[in-house]
Amino acid sequence: MKKFTLWFSTIFSSLFVAAMAFAQEHGAEAAGGSLDGNTKAALAIASGLAIAIAAFGGALGQGRAAFAALEGIARNPGAAGKVQTPMIIALALIESLVIYSLVIAFLLQGKI
Amino acid sequence: MNHFSWFGYFTHDLINHTNVHVVSAGFVVFLLILAILFANRKLRKVEERVIPDEKTTLVNIFEVATESLLRLVEGIMGPDGRKYFPLIGGIFIYIFLCNIMGLIPGFLPPTDNINTNLAISLTVFVYYNAMGIRAHGLVRYLRHFMGPILWLGPLVAVIELIGHCVRPVSLSLRLFGNITGDHLVLGIFTDLVPVLVPVIFLALGLFVSFIQAFVFSLLTIIYISLATAHEHEEPAG
Numbered sequence: 621m622k623k624f625t626l627w628f629s630t631i632f633s634s635l636f637v638a639a640m641a642f643a644q645e646h647g648a649e650a651a652g653g654s655l656d657g658n659t660k661a662a663l664a665i666a667s668g669l670a671i672a673i674a675a676f677g678g679a680l681g682q683g684r685a686a687f688a689a690l691e692g693i694a695r696n697p698g699a700a701g702k703v704q705t706p707m708i709i710a711l712a713l714i715e716s717l718v719i720y721s722l723v724i725a726f727l728l729q730g731k732i
Numbered sequence: 733m734n735h736f737s738w739f740g741y742f743t744h745d746l747i748n749h750t751n752v753h754v755v756s757a758g759f760v761v762f763l764l765i766l767a768i769l770f771a772n773r774k775l776r777k778v779e780e781r782v783i784p785d786e787k788t789t790l791v792n793i794f795e796v797a798t799e800s801l802l803r804l805v806e807g808i809m810g811p812d813g814r815k816y817f818p819l820i821g822g823i824f825i826y827i828f829l830c831n832i833m834g835l836i837p838g839f840l841p842p843t844d845n846i847n848t849n850l851a852i853s854l855t856v857f858v859y860y861n862a863m864g865i866r867a868h869g870l871v872r873y874l875r876h877f878m879g880p881i882l883w884l885g886p887l888v889a890v891i892e893l894i895g896h897c898v899r900p901v902s903l904s905l906r907l908f909g910n911i912t913g914d915h916l917v918l919g920i921f922t923d924l925v926p927v928l929v930p931v932i933f934l935a936l937g938l939f940v941s942f943i944q945a946f947v948f949s950l951l952t953i954i955y956i957s958l959a960t961a962h963e964h965e966e967p968a969g
Contacts, residue, residue, distance in 0.1 A: 631762075709947065709950060712944070712947040715910075716902070716905075716906040716909075716947075719913065720902075720906075722909050722913055723905055
């Protein structure tokens, strides 16, 4: 009986969450047409530069990580499996910094 | 670009872009529960499964996923990482399936929206703090925030607090940015060259989905292990 209660409440609550979505009301997003022309230009330049500089720095960092990993594999081909996993983790973490900048670029571009 | 979704199509835009992420997340959970029920029925029949199945069955997939995740957790946290395994495994499978949904035409990934990601990140935040308090006791856990040197305590505590509060934000933003950017890139390139190029980006999307779920759960493991780490000896000054 206890197991049935657990299963039933799990399934019911997960479907209930989906049904509750209909009750949500979101306010309409404000139109960005009231901004100054100079402000729009600045926002456009800023969002372009943000992702450009972030991609540049990220590429340098990931290049160094990949270089170290590839050199390790070249010296010791048997350890390729052990080197590969930390390399992927390092690449993902470095890329996450670039992604933060991409999010800011999206935010700025959305305000235009 | 318009965001078409099967949910919106079948319910005549009752499920629109404001709430499709909740419905998609609920759909993923529903699919997972169905899969678990099917696999559980198979597993109940045999008492002990020593020999795995030959072909790729549903039970096999679950076994592979559970085993590799358990190996990951025990590799980082040691053998007492097992009691934290249910949350970490669940997070990995849930995020992976949510990300994958973006690759199927007509579905939007629920991790596209910062709310879904914040839900998972805040759960992880509360969980690792709770586990740290349970492992150390409240006073000793807060004492860890002060750092090793006592008279620098307040300064270090501020820095540590900021670092800790940034953790759920960074977790969710990383996932959000990766999945949104990937979805956007896929959409743009499909608009440009609809014929063969999307295959490359779908493969990239699969890769990114897996890596992001993996990095999320890996960071969860690291945060939990940092919070519950027992230092048995003090380093000599």
